Amino acid sequence: MVNGYLPTTLKEALELLNEHNLRIVAGGTDMLVQHHNLKTLPIDFKQDVLYIANIPELQGITEDDEYIRIGACEPLESILEHPATPKLLKDTIIEMASPAIRHSGTLGGNIGNASPAGDSLVPLYLMNAALEIQSIEGTRTVDIKEFITGVRKIALKPNELITKIILDKVEFTKAIFKKVGPRRSDAISKLSFAGAITIQDNKITDLRFAFGSVNITVVRHPEIECNYITKTVEELKQSVDDIVGAYQNFIRPIDDQRSNKAYRKQVSLNLLRDFIVTL
Numbered sequence: 001m002v003n004g005y006l007p008t009t010l011k012e013a014l015e016l017l018n019e020h021n022l023r024i025v026a027g028g029t030d031m032l033v034q035h036h037n038l039k040t041l042p043i044d045f046k047q048d049v050l051y052i053a054n055i056p057e058l059q060g061i062t063e064d065d066e067y068i069r070i071g072a073c074e075p076l077e078s079i080l081e082h083p084a085t086p087k088l089l090k091d092t093i094i095e096m097a098s099p100a101i102r103h104s105g106t107l108g109g110n111i112g113n114a115s116p117a118g119d120s121l122v123p124l125y126l127m128n129a130a131l132e133i134q135s136i137e138g139t140r141t142v143d144i145k146e147f148i149t150g151v152r153k154i155a156l157k158p159n160e161l162i163t164k165i166i167l168d169k170v171e172f173t174k175a176i177f178k179k180v181g182p183r184r185s186d187a188i189s190k191l192s193f194a195g196a197i198t199i200q201d202n203k204i205t206d207l208r209f210a211f212g213s214v215n216i217t218v219v220r221h222p223e224i225e226c227n228y229i230t231k232t233v234e235e236l237k238q239s240v241d242d243i244v245g246a247y248q249n250f251i252r253p254i255d256d257q258r259s260n261k262a263y264r265k266q267v268s269l270n271l272l273r274d275f276i277v278t279l
């Protein structure tokens with residue numbers, strides 16, 4: 001028998017987290033699958049549960065001149081429909097699960113789950129997303145790449161919550177997200193890729209690549225990307241073999257029920273190559 005807490009304010013939620021050892025549940029679309037047990041329906045939680053999906057301070061999307069701030073419990077479907085959501089994130093969310101799951105599932109939950117196959121993580125790494133984290137002790141901001149430390153591992157203290165996802169307002173000349181799954185929708189990724197480029201006066205001013213499901217966390221290497229800043233697109237295309245070669249060692253997928261490592265590696269590198277040669 002476990003207790004469930006249903007706070008109505010962020011303050012109340014943070015106080016409860018500070019007093020008790022609680023399992024956080026937002027939309028529950030990951031948690032209910034992980035704790036599903038046919039013998040013990042309903043859901044077999046081993047720990048008291050804090051339900052946060054209805055807390056107003058964790059919802060909504062705001063923007064100013066520099067940043068877009070997405071509430072951790074804003075449902076994926078609402079993020080998809082919001083005018084402030086960057087197109088790259090919309091192009092990703094539309095490929096996630098099904099409308100029914102997206103109405104419950106949240107961006108904070110996709111990050112908190114820290115699955116190597118978490119689709120939103122790929123554009124979030126590419127966009128240098130920062131996370132606002134709160135506890136009763138205060139607020140801190142952390143880069144997503146520092147926050148996700150391994151497969152289902154996050155740098156979150158037991159009394160902390162992810163409260164917002166913060167994105168720079170940046171416009172790319174071209175940005176794409178490609179997901180390869182067993183079917184077109186409602187499918188977990190075999191692999192995914194995001195690429196973005198900004199070109200001004202025929203020179204590259206920004207270049208970013210991110211790969212999902214091919215290592216323990218999203219693969220992104222700014223030190224490779226920055227070699228091509230100030231080059232022309234033609235020069236970038238001429239360097240495509242070098243760029244693909246540079247990622248060879250960083251793409252280290254595993255074999256599992258969805259795919260195998262040879263396929264994942266080859267197709268990821270093909271998507272990178274395709275992004276560059278079709279610019």
Ligand SMILES: Cc1cc2nc3c(=O)[nH]c(=O)nc-3n(C[C@H](O)[C@H](O)[C@H](O)COP(=O)(O)OP(=O)(O)OC[C@H]3O[C@@H](n4cnc5c(N)ncnc54)[C@H](O)[C@@H]3O)c2cc1C
Binds near residue numbers: 031033076105119160
């Ligand atoms: C049928 C189906 C299809 C799916 N398809 C996809 C898909 O295509 N792509 C994909 O990436 N995922 C997919 N998922 C997984 C899931 O829907 C997403 O990961 C979703 O974003 C999880 O959000 P949630 O709010 O439901 O998380 P929850 O299940 O509530 O929580 C997930 C984890 O995050 C933690 N957490 C949640 N919110 C916070 C917070 N604010 N602060 C700290 N920790 C928090 C929880 O403690 C838990 O560990 C699918 C799931 C199902 C059931």
